[in-house]
Amino acid sequence: MKSxxxxxxxxxxxxxxxxxxxxxxxxxxxxxxxxxxxxVAFVYVGPVGDAxxxxxxxxxxxxxxxxMPDVQTTIIESVPEGADSERVITxxxxxxxxxxxxxxxxxxxxxxxxxxxxxxxxxxxCSGFKTAPNVxxxxxxxxxxxxxxxxxxxxATKSNVIGYVAAHPIPEVIRGINAFTLGVRxxxxxxxxxxxxxxxxxxxxxxxxxxxxxxxxxADVIAQHQxxxxxxxxxxxxxxxxxxxxxxxxxxxxxxxxxxxxxxWGPYYVNVVDAVKKGTWKSxxxxxxxxxxxxxxxxxxxxxxxxxxxxxxxxxxxxxxxQWDVFTGPIKDxxxxxxxxxGTKMSDQDMLQFNWFVEGVEGTIAK
Amino acid sequence: MPFSWEKRLTPSKFMLLAVxxxxxxxxxxxxxxFLLITGRDPVEIYVAMISGALGSTYGLSExxxxxxxxxxxxxxxxxxxxxxxWNIGAEGQLYVGALAATWLxxxxxxxxxxxxLPLMVCLGMAGGALWAFxxxxxxxxxxxxxxxxxxxxxxxGILWVSYLVxxxxxxxxxxxxxxxxxxxxxxxxxxxxxxxxxxGLLLALAIVAFLYVLFNNSRWGYELKVIGSSPKAARYxxxxxxxxxxxxxxxxxxxxxxAGMTEVxxxxxxxQPGLSPGYxxxxxxxxxxxxxxxxxxxxMSFLFGALQVGGYMVQTLGVPxxxxxxxxxxxxxxxxxxxxxxxxxISYTGCKGGRSDRE
Numbered sequence: 001m002k003s004x005x006x007x008x009x010x011x012x013x014x015x016x017x018x019x020x021x022x023x024x025x026x027x028x029x030x031x032x033x034x035x036x037x038x039x040v041a042f043v044y045v046g047p048v049g050d051a052x053x054x055x056x057x058x059x060x061x062x063x064x065x066x067x068m069p070d071v072q073t074t075i076i077e078s079v080p081e082g083a084d085s086e087r088v089i090t091x092x093x094x095x096x097x098x099x100x101x102x103x104x105x106x107x108x109x110x111x112x113x114x115x116x117x118x119x120x121x122x123x124x125x126c127s128g129f130k131t132a133p134n135v136x137x138x139x140x141x142x143x144x145x146x147x148x149x150x151x152x153x154x155x156a157t158k159s160n161v162i163g164y165v166a167a168h169p170i171p172e173v174i175r176g177i178n179a180f181t182l183g184v185r186x187x188x189x190x191x192x193x194x195x196x197x198x199x200x201x202x203x204x205x206x207x208x209x210x211x212x213x214x215x216x217x218x219a220d221v222i223a224q225h226q227x228x229x230x231x232x233x234x235x236x237x238x239x240x241x242x243x244x245x246x247x248x249x250x251x252x253x254x255x256x257x258x259x260x261x262x263x264x265w266g267p268y269y270v271n272v273v274d275a276v277k278k279g280t281w282k283s284x285x286x287x288x289x290x291x292x293x294x295x296x297x298x299x300x301x302x303x304x305x306x307x308x309x310x311x312x313x314x315x316x317x318x319x320x321x322x323q324w325d326v327f328t329g330p331i332k333d334x335x336x337x338x339x340x341x342x343g344t345k346m347s348d349q350d351m352l353q354f355n356w357f358v359e360g361v362e363g364t365i366a367k
Numbered sequence: 368m369p370f371s372w373e374k375r376l377t378p379s380k381f382m383l384l385a386v387x388x389x390x391x392x393x394x395x396x397x398x399x400x401f402l403l404i405t406g407r408d409p410v411e412i413y414v415a416m417i418s419g420a421l422g423s424t425y426g427l428s429e430x431x432x433x434x435x436x437x438x439x440x441x442x443x444x445x446x447x448x449x450x451x452x453w454n455i456g457a458e459g460q461l462y463v464g465a466l467a468a469t470w471l472x473x474x475x476x477x478x479x480x481x482x483x484l485p486l487m488v489c490l491g492m493a494g495g496a497l498w499a500f501x502x503x504x505x506x507x508x509x510x511x512x513x514x515x516x517x518x519x520x521x522x523x524g525i526l527w528v529s530y531l532v533x534x535x536x537x538x539x540x541x542x543x544x545x546x547x548x549x550x551x552x553x554x555x556x557x558x559x560x561x562x563x564x565x566x567g568l569l570l571a572l573a574i575v576a577f578l579y580v581l582f583n584n585s586r587w588g589y590e591l592k593v594i595g596s597s598p599k600a601a602r603y604x605x606x607x608x609x610x611x612x613x614x615x616x617x618x619x620x621x622x623x624x625x626a627g628m629t630e631v632x633x634x635x636x637x638x639q640p641g642l643s644p645g646y647x648x649x650x651x652x653x654x655x656x657x658x659x660x661x662x663x664x665x666x667m668s669f670l671f672g673a674l675q676v677g678g679y680m681v682q683t684l685g686v687p688x689x690x691x692x693x694x695x696x697x698x699x700x701x702x703x704x705x706x707x708x709x710x711x712x713i714s715y716t717g718c719k720g721g722r723s724d725r726e
């Protein structure tokens with residue numbers, strides 16, 4: 001009996017809801033703006049307030065709005081990478097967004113699926129490897145910035161133990177740890193980089209806890225591949241140093257942060273939107289180098305010495321010249337065996353599927 | 368106090384109807400005030416929420432898609448809860464069900480659909496059942512608290528999925544990303560037209576019918592209820608409690624495991640971490656709000672699906688995700704909180720000078 005009443009009540013509720021929805025729909029149409037603005041949407045995996053990954057993308061969006069006032073943007077944040085993302089992307093396309101940036105790896109299949117239904121919408125997927133005529137991928141060579149930040153850490157450490165709080169054992173993260181370690185050991189061959197996996201991109205408390213554990217294990221500089229400044233705060237609390245990631249994290253830990261490896265998406269977003277508007281956009285896999293300014297280092301903290309800055313500047317010029325890149329041999333793996341021969345540059349293909357650590361990393365990759 | 372709570376002998380039918388409606392209105396009012404204060408138009412936001420979830424064929428179909436795993440978890444949980452077995456391990460059972468079902472297409476990708484899909488359903492249910500059976504037997508034999516064991520097994524189940532996806536089951540062509548290979552077409556559940564509504568909906572509805580008969584018209588359903596409300600009476604009546612605890616947990620876990628199977632086979636098409644945004648936990652609220660009644664669980668899961676689908680659409684108006692969750696949360700808070708009015712009434716005792724004042 002109970003359920004019968006429930007049913008009646010809910011049907012009533014739903015029909016009211018539908019009615020309301022119907023009315024709302026007509027209202028909206030009449031108030032549509034006369035000016036034709038290009039609608040651009042961004043889908044974020046975390047909240048924009050994470051001060052990390054999604055925040056960096058959102059800074060890029062704000063830059064886009066500033067440079068192109070005839071662009072209207074929509075954001076949807078905290079979208080899980082499972083079944084929800086496909087719906088969110090579909091609804092954005094349905095609402096007339098002309099360009100949709102999906103900014104997390106797990107949106108790859110959903111982005112491709114939705115793109116088939118909306119051939120006139122341009123989809124840009126960040127950090128994946130699948131393309132379609134209307135889907136391009138984009139990413140930056142953050143490992144170059146990480147190498148430079150490694151130099152800063154290698155110069156700063158006294159215990160010769162550097163902690164690295166890492167999210168998931170995927171190639172992108174492994175590549176970053178390796179580049180960072182090569183940077184560290186280019187100026188300090190005795191230093192080691194200890195890795196802790198958190199198995200999460202976004203968990204401020206857990207990330208901080210991992211940072212504290214590394215400090216307990218003797219580290220005096222903490223680096224991270226995480227979306228929040230949790231590990232930076234761990235270093236700040238203990239009076240140690242840290243290297244930020246994603247955005248300039250010095251505001252969150254002013255006494256600890258030496259520098260940060262940062263993303264600078266804004267100019268790239270402007271280029272893409274501009275190309276789409278002019279009709280010159282083509283699907284491609286963009287992996288932007290430091291030369292394009294899509295990645296870089298945040299301003300140094302006051303404790304960084306001139307000597308360190310000089311060492312970083314020299315390495316930076318080498319990278320910018322294009323003659324040399326971070327993964328140029330000889331590079332040994334953890335067992336001491338040479339994996340990249342002297343003078344050989346690792347191919348992009350190999351870098352994209354990195355699954356081994358270089359010498360100097362203390363940690364394991366689940367196989 | 369001039370007011371006091373008085374228990375109703377039977378839950379009020381009028382209140383059953385009126386309370387959720389009033390609670391919904393109150394929560395919308397409450398959030399409306401908040402939204403107004405923060406300078407947003409509440410009507411516009413509510414309209415976006417409702418029209419996003421129910422205002423178009425696509426939105427409606429997605430609400431149903433979202434309701435399928437919620438419904439299955441809610442139903443699975445209700446079986447155990449009927450017996451006052453607090454199975455809060457639906458999330459882990461879902462993951463293990465997904466894992467077991469994934470094994471088949473990865474190992475025998477060439478099987479035809481008519482063999483593949485029924486076997487995947489069986490494997491999914493077996494996986495979930497196994498995951499629930501462990502706490503079941505521990506509880507039945509040694510009185511180990513099933514709240515703790517089912518909860519802990521959630522983490523273990525989820526970590527097993529991570530282990531396999533990061534390790535042995537990783538797609539060799541996937542550039543070392545934590546994903547299994549995509550399932551062959553034969554391992555994908557059939558779906559309706561261009562929507563994502565898959566045949567899992569029919570499976571779920573079949574389970575609704577099955578549970579309805581089981582709970583209301585079967586001897587075993589009656590035993591569940593008796594053991595739940597009075598184990599001593601049940602033992603006196605000669606019911607086998609150990610066996611029934613195990614059976615209830617097996618059935619409960621099997622249904623939750625099926626939710627995992629339909630999610631990987633019907634929606635995602637591969638196994639990956641982050642498969643479920645907490646369906647197993649939301650299922651607990653759904654089972655509870657549905658008062659463990661299969662039909663009410665169907666309706667509740669549809670409403671929850673709508674609430675979640677609509678929540679994302681609110682963001683297109685520039686409302687942060689946190690505010691969207693706040694609206695969802697306060698709707699739940701009011702509806703659950705108001706439920707007490709169906710079982711109690713407030714009586715006014717003030718003007719006559721309540722007895723308690725004199726004594």
